[in-house]
Amino acid sequence: MYERGKAYWAISDSSWIDTLGNLAVESAGIMILRKLDEGVKPTTVALQLLGNLITKNVVTLEFEELLDLIVHKTMKTKIGADEVSRGYVAIRVGEYVVGCAYYRKGELISQLPKSFSSIHPRASELL
Protein backbone atom coordinates (compact mmCIF):
# COMPACT_ATOMS: atom_id res chain seq x y z
CA MET A 1 0.00 0.00 0.00
CA TYR A 2 1.25 3.52 -0.69
CA GLU A 3 0.08 7.07 -0.15
CA ARG A 4 -0.46 9.45 -3.03
CA GLY A 5 -2.09 12.83 -2.62
CA LYS A 6 -5.38 12.47 -0.78
CA ALA A 7 -5.61 8.72 -1.12
CA TYR A 8 -4.06 5.36 -0.39
CA TRP A 9 -3.45 2.86 -3.17
CA ALA A 10 -2.73 -0.86 -3.23
CA ILE A 11 -0.66 -2.80 -5.73
CA SER A 12 0.29 -6.47 -5.74
CA ASP A 13 3.65 -7.05 -4.14
CA SER A 14 6.15 -8.12 -6.77
CA SER A 15 9.89 -8.31 -7.32
CA TRP A 16 9.25 -6.20 -10.44
CA ILE A 17 8.00 -3.14 -8.52
CA ASP A 18 11.41 -1.46 -8.71
CA THR A 19 10.99 -1.51 -12.50
CA LEU A 20 8.48 1.29 -12.12
CA GLY A 21 11.25 3.63 -10.99
CA ASN A 22 12.40 3.86 -14.62
CA LEU A 23 8.99 4.78 -15.96
CA ALA A 24 6.73 7.82 -15.68
CA VAL A 25 3.80 6.04 -14.06
CA GLU A 26 0.34 7.60 -14.16
CA SER A 27 -1.05 5.21 -11.57
CA ALA A 28 -0.18 1.86 -10.04
CA GLY A 29 -2.71 -0.58 -8.61
CA ILE A 30 -6.08 0.56 -7.30
CA MET A 31 -7.14 3.39 -5.01
CA ILE A 32 -8.52 1.81 -1.83
CA LEU A 33 -8.92 4.65 0.69
CA ARG A 34 -9.74 8.32 0.35
CA LYS A 35 -8.61 10.82 2.96
CA LEU A 36 -11.47 12.99 4.16
CA ASP A 37 -11.64 15.67 6.84
CA GLU A 38 -13.31 13.21 9.18
CA GLY A 39 -10.95 10.33 8.49
CA VAL A 40 -10.56 7.79 5.69
CA LYS A 41 -13.26 6.26 3.51
CA PRO A 42 -12.84 3.01 1.62
CA THR A 43 -13.50 3.07 -2.10
CA THR A 44 -16.25 0.95 -3.63
CA VAL A 45 -13.83 -1.49 -5.20
CA ALA A 46 -11.91 -1.87 -1.92
CA LEU A 47 -15.13 -2.87 -0.17
CA GLN A 48 -16.01 -5.27 -2.97
CA LEU A 49 -12.58 -6.89 -2.80
CA LEU A 50 -12.66 -7.21 0.97
CA GLY A 51 -16.16 -8.69 0.75
CA ASN A 52 -16.94 -11.09 3.55
CA LEU A 53 -13.79 -10.13 5.43
CA ILE A 54 -15.81 -7.11 6.55
CA THR A 55 -17.61 -8.16 9.73
CA LYS A 56 -18.56 -4.87 11.35
CA ASN A 57 -20.86 -2.08 10.16
CA VAL A 58 -22.39 -4.16 7.41
CA VAL A 59 -25.96 -3.62 6.26
CA THR A 60 -27.60 -6.35 4.19
CA LEU A 61 -30.22 -5.28 1.66
CA GLU A 62 -32.49 -7.12 -0.69
CA PHE A 63 -31.87 -6.42 -4.37
CA GLU A 64 -35.00 -4.25 -4.57
CA GLU A 65 -33.85 -2.24 -1.57
CA LEU A 66 -30.51 -1.65 -3.27
CA LEU A 67 -32.31 -0.33 -6.35
CA ASP A 68 -34.39 1.91 -4.08
CA LEU A 69 -31.22 3.31 -2.52
CA ILE A 70 -29.66 3.87 -5.95
CA VAL A 71 -32.70 5.70 -7.28
CA HIS A 72 -33.63 7.77 -4.23
CA LYS A 73 -30.12 8.22 -2.80
CA THR A 74 -31.46 7.73 0.75
CA MET A 75 -33.65 5.19 2.47
CA LYS A 76 -35.04 4.55 5.94
CA THR A 77 -33.75 1.44 7.59
CA LYS A 78 -34.82 -0.54 10.63
CA ILE A 79 -31.20 -1.24 11.45
CA GLY A 80 -30.59 0.03 14.95
CA ALA A 81 -27.73 1.92 16.49
CA ASP A 82 -26.82 -1.25 18.39
CA GLU A 83 -26.09 -3.00 15.10
CA VAL A 84 -24.14 -0.34 13.24
CA SER A 85 -22.37 2.82 14.24
CA ARG A 86 -23.05 6.22 12.80
CA GLY A 87 -20.77 6.62 9.80
CA TYR A 88 -19.81 4.62 6.74
CA VAL A 89 -21.29 1.14 6.41
CA ALA A 90 -20.73 -1.61 3.85
CA ILE A 91 -23.79 -2.56 1.83
CA ARG A 92 -24.21 -6.26 1.14
CA VAL A 93 -26.63 -7.81 -1.36
CA GLY A 94 -26.77 -11.58 -1.31
CA GLU A 95 -23.24 -12.72 -0.66
CA TYR A 96 -21.54 -9.71 -2.26
CA VAL A 97 -20.52 -6.44 -0.70
CA VAL A 98 -21.49 -3.92 -3.37
CA GLY A 99 -20.37 -0.60 -1.94
CA CYS A 100 -20.86 1.93 0.77
CA ALA A 101 -23.50 4.10 2.41
CA TYR A 102 -23.52 6.55 5.30
CA TYR A 103 -25.67 5.57 8.27
CA ARG A 104 -27.24 8.22 10.45
CA LYS A 105 -30.24 7.92 12.76
CA GLY A 106 -32.08 5.15 10.98
CA GLU A 107 -31.28 6.40 7.50
CA LEU A 108 -28.88 5.22 4.84
CA ILE A 109 -27.38 7.80 2.50
CA SER A 110 -26.01 6.27 -0.68
CA GLN A 111 -22.30 6.53 -1.45
CA LEU A 112 -22.65 4.16 -4.38
CA PRO A 113 -21.04 5.05 -7.73
CA LYS A 114 -23.13 6.96 -10.25
CA SER A 115 -22.54 4.11 -12.71
CA PHE A 116 -24.86 1.95 -10.60
CA SER A 117 -27.79 3.99 -11.93
CA SER A 118 -27.67 1.88 -15.10
CA ILE A 119 -28.65 -1.23 -13.14
CA HIS A 120 -32.10 -1.93 -14.42
CA PRO A 121 -34.82 -2.76 -11.88
CA ARG A 122 -36.44 -5.17 -14.27
CA ALA A 123 -33.33 -6.52 -15.94
CA SER A 124 -34.87 -9.99 -16.16
CA GLU A 125 -37.70 -8.59 -18.31
CA LEU A 126 -35.17 -7.12 -20.72
CA LEU A 127 -33.27 -10.34 -20.99
Place this chain on the structure above:
Amino acid sequence: MRHFIFEENLFEKYRNIIPDFEAFLERITKPLGNYIRVNGLRIGKEKLVSLLTSRGLKCRSSFLADHFIEIPEGVQPGILLEYHLGLFHPQTLTSAIPVMALNVKENDLVLDMCAAPGGKTSHLAELMKNTGLIVANDKNVSRLISLRANLKRLGVLNTAVTMNRGEQYPLETSFPRILLDVPCSSEGRYLIGENGKVLYRGRIGKGLPQVQKQLMHRALKLLRPGGILVYSTCTYNPEENESVIQYALEKFEVKLEEINLDFPHELGLTEWEGRKYDDSIRKCWRIYPHRTNSVGFFVAKLVKKG
Protein backbone atom coordinates in the same frame (compact mmCIF):
# COMPACT_ATOMS: atom_id res chain seq x y z
CA MET B 1 -26.85 -16.91 -53.71
CA ARG B 2 -27.11 -13.41 -52.30
CA HIS B 3 -26.44 -10.59 -54.68
CA PHE B 4 -24.02 -8.35 -52.82
CA ILE B 5 -23.74 -4.72 -53.74
CA PHE B 6 -21.98 -1.52 -52.94
CA GLU B 7 -19.81 -1.62 -49.84
CA GLU B 8 -20.00 -5.37 -49.57
CA ASN B 9 -17.51 -5.25 -52.47
CA LEU B 10 -15.16 -3.79 -49.90
CA PHE B 11 -14.04 -7.36 -49.24
CA GLU B 12 -13.89 -8.55 -52.86
CA LYS B 13 -10.10 -8.12 -52.89
CA TYR B 14 -9.96 -10.86 -50.21
CA ARG B 15 -11.99 -13.41 -52.18
CA ASN B 16 -8.96 -15.60 -52.77
CA ILE B 17 -7.60 -15.48 -49.24
CA ILE B 18 -10.74 -15.85 -47.12
CA PRO B 19 -11.89 -19.48 -47.22
CA ASP B 20 -15.56 -20.13 -48.06
CA PHE B 21 -15.87 -16.50 -49.11
CA GLU B 22 -19.63 -16.56 -49.74
CA ALA B 23 -20.24 -17.92 -46.24
CA PHE B 24 -18.03 -15.12 -44.88
CA LEU B 25 -20.08 -12.46 -46.69
CA GLU B 26 -23.30 -14.03 -45.48
CA ARG B 27 -22.07 -14.18 -41.89
CA ILE B 28 -21.20 -10.51 -41.66
CA THR B 29 -24.76 -9.53 -42.50
CA LYS B 30 -25.85 -10.65 -39.03
CA PRO B 31 -24.66 -9.54 -35.57
CA LEU B 32 -21.73 -11.49 -34.19
CA GLY B 33 -21.92 -13.40 -30.93
CA ASN B 34 -22.32 -11.38 -27.73
CA TYR B 35 -19.73 -12.64 -25.24
CA ILE B 36 -18.63 -11.95 -21.70
CA ARG B 37 -15.37 -13.09 -20.15
CA VAL B 38 -15.65 -14.51 -16.65
CA ASN B 39 -13.38 -12.50 -14.35
CA GLY B 40 -11.54 -15.35 -12.70
CA LEU B 41 -10.05 -12.91 -10.18
CA ARG B 42 -13.50 -12.58 -8.59
CA ILE B 43 -15.65 -15.59 -9.48
CA GLY B 44 -15.69 -19.00 -11.17
CA LYS B 45 -17.61 -19.66 -14.36
CA GLU B 46 -20.20 -22.01 -12.91
CA LYS B 47 -21.10 -19.62 -10.14
CA LEU B 48 -21.40 -16.70 -12.54
CA VAL B 49 -23.64 -18.73 -14.85
CA SER B 50 -25.81 -19.59 -11.85
CA LEU B 51 -26.08 -15.92 -10.82
CA LEU B 52 -26.87 -14.69 -14.31
CA THR B 53 -29.37 -17.47 -14.91
CA SER B 54 -31.17 -16.52 -11.71
CA ARG B 55 -31.54 -13.04 -13.20
CA GLY B 56 -33.22 -14.53 -16.23
CA LEU B 57 -30.20 -14.34 -18.56
CA LYS B 58 -29.80 -17.24 -20.97
CA CYS B 59 -26.16 -18.32 -20.96
CA ARG B 60 -24.61 -20.52 -23.64
CA SER B 61 -21.25 -22.19 -23.87
CA SER B 62 -18.89 -21.18 -26.62
CA PHE B 63 -15.35 -21.76 -27.76
CA LEU B 64 -12.94 -21.05 -24.89
CA ALA B 65 -15.68 -22.40 -22.66
CA ASP B 66 -13.62 -22.17 -19.47
CA HIS B 67 -13.40 -18.39 -19.78
CA PHE B 68 -16.31 -17.15 -21.91
CA ILE B 69 -20.09 -17.21 -21.88
CA GLU B 70 -22.29 -16.26 -24.81
CA ILE B 71 -25.26 -14.12 -23.82
CA PRO B 72 -28.23 -13.04 -25.94
CA GLU B 73 -27.73 -10.48 -28.66
CA GLY B 74 -28.41 -6.90 -27.62
CA VAL B 75 -28.07 -7.41 -23.87
CA GLN B 76 -26.27 -4.40 -22.37
CA PRO B 77 -24.11 -5.66 -19.50
CA GLY B 78 -24.43 -2.41 -17.56
CA ILE B 79 -27.99 -3.30 -16.56
CA LEU B 80 -26.64 -6.12 -14.40
CA LEU B 81 -25.36 -5.70 -10.86
CA GLU B 82 -22.81 -8.43 -11.56
CA TYR B 83 -21.15 -6.19 -14.18
CA HIS B 84 -20.70 -3.44 -11.63
CA LEU B 85 -19.28 -5.95 -9.16
CA GLY B 86 -16.57 -6.75 -11.70
CA LEU B 87 -17.59 -10.40 -12.01
CA PHE B 88 -17.33 -10.32 -15.80
CA HIS B 89 -16.17 -8.15 -18.68
CA PRO B 90 -17.92 -7.80 -22.06
CA GLN B 91 -15.26 -8.87 -24.52
CA THR B 92 -15.09 -10.29 -28.03
CA LEU B 93 -14.21 -13.96 -27.94
CA THR B 94 -11.37 -13.72 -30.44
CA SER B 95 -9.65 -10.93 -28.55
CA ALA B 96 -8.70 -13.57 -25.98
CA ILE B 97 -6.42 -15.33 -28.47
CA PRO B 98 -3.52 -12.82 -28.41
CA VAL B 99 -3.60 -12.83 -24.59
CA MET B 100 -3.57 -16.62 -24.38
CA ALA B 101 -0.87 -16.87 -27.06
CA LEU B 102 1.44 -14.75 -24.89
CA ASN B 103 1.38 -17.62 -22.37
CA VAL B 104 1.92 -15.49 -19.26
CA LYS B 105 2.58 -17.06 -15.89
CA GLU B 106 2.32 -15.89 -12.30
CA ASN B 107 4.99 -13.34 -11.28
CA ASP B 108 5.79 -12.39 -14.89
CA LEU B 109 6.63 -8.86 -16.09
CA VAL B 110 4.51 -7.84 -19.07
CA LEU B 111 4.14 -4.71 -21.21
CA ASP B 112 0.75 -4.16 -22.83
CA MET B 113 1.77 -1.48 -25.24
CA CYS B 114 -1.61 -0.27 -26.59
CA ALA B 115 -3.74 -1.29 -23.64
CA ALA B 116 -6.91 0.82 -23.65
CA PRO B 117 -9.71 0.10 -22.87
CA GLY B 118 -8.22 -2.75 -20.83
CA GLY B 119 -10.02 -5.94 -21.82
CA LYS B 120 -6.81 -7.74 -22.73
CA THR B 121 -4.91 -6.16 -19.83
CA SER B 122 -7.45 -7.44 -17.32
CA HIS B 123 -7.37 -10.86 -18.99
CA LEU B 124 -3.57 -10.90 -18.59
CA ALA B 125 -4.02 -9.99 -14.92
CA GLU B 126 -6.46 -12.85 -14.48
CA LEU B 127 -4.08 -15.37 -16.04
CA MET B 128 -1.30 -14.04 -13.80
CA LYS B 129 -3.64 -14.33 -10.79
CA ASN B 130 -3.01 -10.66 -9.98
CA THR B 131 0.69 -11.36 -9.38
CA GLY B 132 3.81 -10.03 -11.03
CA LEU B 133 3.54 -6.71 -12.85
CA ILE B 134 1.77 -5.54 -15.97
CA VAL B 135 2.68 -2.15 -17.38
CA ALA B 136 -0.38 -1.01 -19.34
CA ASN B 137 0.34 1.82 -21.75
CA ASP B 138 -1.69 4.02 -24.02
CA LYS B 139 -1.10 7.30 -25.71
CA ASN B 140 -3.52 9.84 -24.30
CA VAL B 141 -5.57 10.82 -21.29
CA SER B 142 -8.98 9.99 -22.73
CA ARG B 143 -7.91 6.44 -23.46
CA LEU B 144 -6.41 6.05 -20.01
CA ILE B 145 -9.72 7.00 -18.39
CA SER B 146 -11.49 3.97 -19.79
CA LEU B 147 -8.46 1.76 -19.13
CA ARG B 148 -8.25 2.69 -15.46
CA ALA B 149 -12.00 2.46 -14.96
CA ASN B 150 -12.06 -1.10 -16.26
CA LEU B 151 -9.00 -2.18 -14.27
CA LYS B 152 -10.58 -0.75 -11.11
CA ARG B 153 -13.95 -2.35 -11.70
CA LEU B 154 -12.38 -5.75 -12.33
CA GLY B 155 -10.17 -5.59 -9.24
CA VAL B 156 -6.85 -5.66 -11.12
CA LEU B 157 -4.14 -5.01 -8.53
CA ASN B 158 -0.97 -5.90 -10.44
CA THR B 159 -1.03 -3.21 -13.11
CA ALA B 160 0.67 0.17 -13.46
CA VAL B 161 -0.46 2.60 -16.12
CA THR B 162 1.83 4.71 -18.31
CA MET B 163 1.00 7.27 -20.97
CA ASN B 164 3.35 7.25 -23.94
CA ARG B 165 3.05 7.06 -27.67
CA GLY B 166 4.02 3.44 -28.23
CA GLU B 167 6.50 4.39 -30.98
CA GLN B 168 8.36 6.52 -28.42
CA TYR B 169 8.12 4.22 -25.40
CA PRO B 170 11.12 4.82 -23.11
CA LEU B 171 13.88 2.28 -23.61
CA GLU B 172 15.26 2.23 -20.06
CA THR B 173 13.26 -0.89 -19.16
CA SER B 174 13.08 -4.09 -21.17
CA PHE B 175 10.33 -6.69 -20.92
CA PRO B 176 10.27 -10.47 -21.23
CA ARG B 177 6.66 -10.45 -22.48
CA ILE B 178 5.01 -7.81 -24.69
CA LEU B 179 1.47 -7.66 -26.03
CA LEU B 180 1.22 -5.42 -29.09
CA ASP B 181 -2.42 -5.10 -30.13
CA VAL B 182 -2.11 -2.24 -32.58
CA PRO B 183 -4.52 0.37 -33.90
CA CYS B 184 -5.81 -0.96 -37.22
CA SER B 185 -8.54 -0.60 -39.85
CA SER B 186 -10.75 -2.97 -37.81
CA GLU B 187 -12.17 -4.79 -40.84
CA GLY B 188 -12.76 -7.77 -38.56
CA ARG B 189 -15.54 -5.82 -36.86
CA TYR B 190 -17.33 -4.76 -40.03
CA LEU B 191 -20.92 -5.79 -40.46
CA ILE B 192 -23.01 -5.25 -43.60
CA GLY B 193 -26.50 -3.81 -43.16
CA GLU B 194 -29.59 -4.71 -45.17
CA ASN B 195 -28.95 -1.88 -47.60
CA GLY B 196 -25.44 -3.16 -48.30
CA LYS B 197 -23.71 -0.45 -46.32
CA VAL B 198 -20.99 -1.10 -43.77
CA LEU B 199 -22.47 -0.62 -40.30
CA TYR B 200 -19.17 -0.16 -38.50
CA ARG B 201 -16.09 1.44 -39.91
CA GLY B 202 -12.79 1.71 -38.07
CA ARG B 203 -9.79 3.87 -38.82
CA ILE B 204 -9.16 4.41 -42.48
CA GLY B 205 -5.80 5.55 -43.67
CA LYS B 206 -2.93 4.46 -45.77
CA GLY B 207 -0.62 5.48 -42.94
CA LEU B 208 -1.65 2.60 -40.68
CA PRO B 209 0.97 0.05 -41.82
CA GLN B 210 3.68 2.65 -41.25
CA VAL B 211 2.45 3.33 -37.70
CA GLN B 212 2.18 -0.41 -37.04
CA LYS B 213 5.76 -0.96 -38.20
CA GLN B 214 6.97 1.87 -35.97
CA LEU B 215 5.16 0.27 -33.02
CA MET B 216 6.63 -3.12 -33.90
CA HIS B 217 10.11 -1.60 -34.17
CA ARG B 218 9.85 -0.04 -30.72
CA ALA B 219 8.34 -3.14 -29.17
CA LEU B 220 11.13 -5.34 -30.47
CA LYS B 221 13.74 -2.94 -29.09
CA LEU B 222 11.98 -3.23 -25.71
CA LEU B 223 11.80 -7.03 -25.83
CA ARG B 224 14.46 -8.95 -23.91
CA PRO B 225 16.49 -11.68 -25.64
CA GLY B 226 14.47 -14.88 -25.40
CA GLY B 227 11.33 -12.81 -24.77
CA ILE B 228 7.96 -13.28 -26.46
CA LEU B 229 5.97 -10.65 -28.33
CA VAL B 230 2.44 -11.24 -29.55
CA TYR B 231 1.26 -8.93 -32.33
CA SER B 232 -2.44 -8.70 -33.12
CA THR B 233 -4.96 -6.76 -35.16
CA CYS B 234 -8.67 -7.07 -35.82
CA THR B 235 -8.30 -6.62 -39.56
CA TYR B 236 -7.86 -8.85 -42.63
CA ASN B 237 -5.54 -6.52 -44.53
CA PRO B 238 -2.20 -8.25 -45.18
CA GLU B 239 -0.52 -4.83 -45.36
CA GLU B 240 -1.32 -4.45 -41.64
CA ASN B 241 -0.66 -8.08 -40.77
CA GLU B 242 1.81 -10.24 -42.72
CA SER B 243 3.71 -7.20 -44.05
CA VAL B 244 4.39 -5.99 -40.52
CA ILE B 245 5.59 -9.43 -39.46
CA GLN B 246 7.81 -9.62 -42.56
CA TYR B 247 9.28 -6.27 -41.52
CA ALA B 248 10.02 -7.64 -38.05
CA LEU B 249 11.71 -10.76 -39.46
CA GLU B 250 13.88 -8.66 -41.77
CA LYS B 251 14.91 -5.99 -39.24
CA PHE B 252 15.40 -7.97 -36.04
CA GLU B 253 16.74 -11.30 -34.85
CA VAL B 254 13.32 -12.79 -34.22
CA LYS B 255 11.48 -15.91 -35.30
CA LEU B 256 7.85 -16.95 -35.34
CA GLU B 257 6.50 -19.59 -32.99
CA GLU B 258 3.46 -21.82 -33.26
CA ILE B 259 0.38 -20.65 -31.37
CA ASN B 260 -0.60 -23.80 -29.54
CA LEU B 261 -4.25 -23.18 -28.79
CA ASP B 262 -7.38 -25.12 -29.70
CA PHE B 263 -9.36 -22.58 -31.75
CA PRO B 264 -10.55 -22.37 -35.39
CA HIS B 265 -8.10 -20.44 -37.56
CA GLU B 266 -6.44 -20.24 -40.96
CA LEU B 267 -2.71 -19.92 -41.62
CA GLY B 268 -0.88 -16.68 -42.31
CA LEU B 269 -0.33 -15.79 -45.96
CA THR B 270 2.97 -16.29 -47.73
CA GLU B 271 2.01 -14.06 -50.65
CA TRP B 272 -0.16 -11.00 -51.28
CA GLU B 273 -0.53 -8.86 -54.41
CA GLY B 274 2.71 -10.11 -55.89
CA ARG B 275 4.74 -9.73 -52.73
CA LYS B 276 6.15 -12.88 -51.15
CA TYR B 277 6.48 -13.36 -47.40
CA ASP B 278 8.70 -15.68 -45.38
CA ASP B 279 7.36 -19.24 -45.21
CA SER B 280 7.37 -19.13 -41.41
CA ILE B 281 4.54 -16.59 -41.55
CA ARG B 282 2.25 -19.57 -42.00
CA LYS B 283 2.58 -19.93 -38.22
CA CYS B 284 0.52 -16.76 -37.85
CA TRP B 285 -3.21 -17.09 -37.35
CA ARG B 286 -6.01 -15.57 -39.41
CA ILE B 287 -9.34 -15.81 -37.63
CA TYR B 288 -12.65 -15.26 -39.42
CA PRO B 289 -16.19 -14.55 -38.15
CA HIS B 290 -17.88 -17.30 -40.18
CA ARG B 291 -15.68 -19.85 -38.43
CA THR B 292 -15.88 -18.48 -34.89
CA ASN B 293 -19.01 -16.34 -34.55
CA SER B 294 -16.74 -13.51 -33.41
CA VAL B 295 -14.64 -10.61 -34.66
CA GLY B 296 -11.97 -11.30 -37.28
CA PHE B 297 -8.40 -11.24 -35.95
CA PHE B 298 -4.76 -11.71 -36.92
CA VAL B 299 -2.28 -13.02 -34.36
CA ALA B 300 1.48 -13.59 -34.57
CA LYS B 301 3.83 -14.89 -31.86
CA LEU B 302 7.45 -13.76 -32.13
CA VAL B 303 10.43 -14.82 -30.07
CA LYS B 304 13.59 -12.73 -29.88
CA LYS B 305 16.69 -14.82 -30.36
CA GLY B 306 19.45 -14.82 -27.80
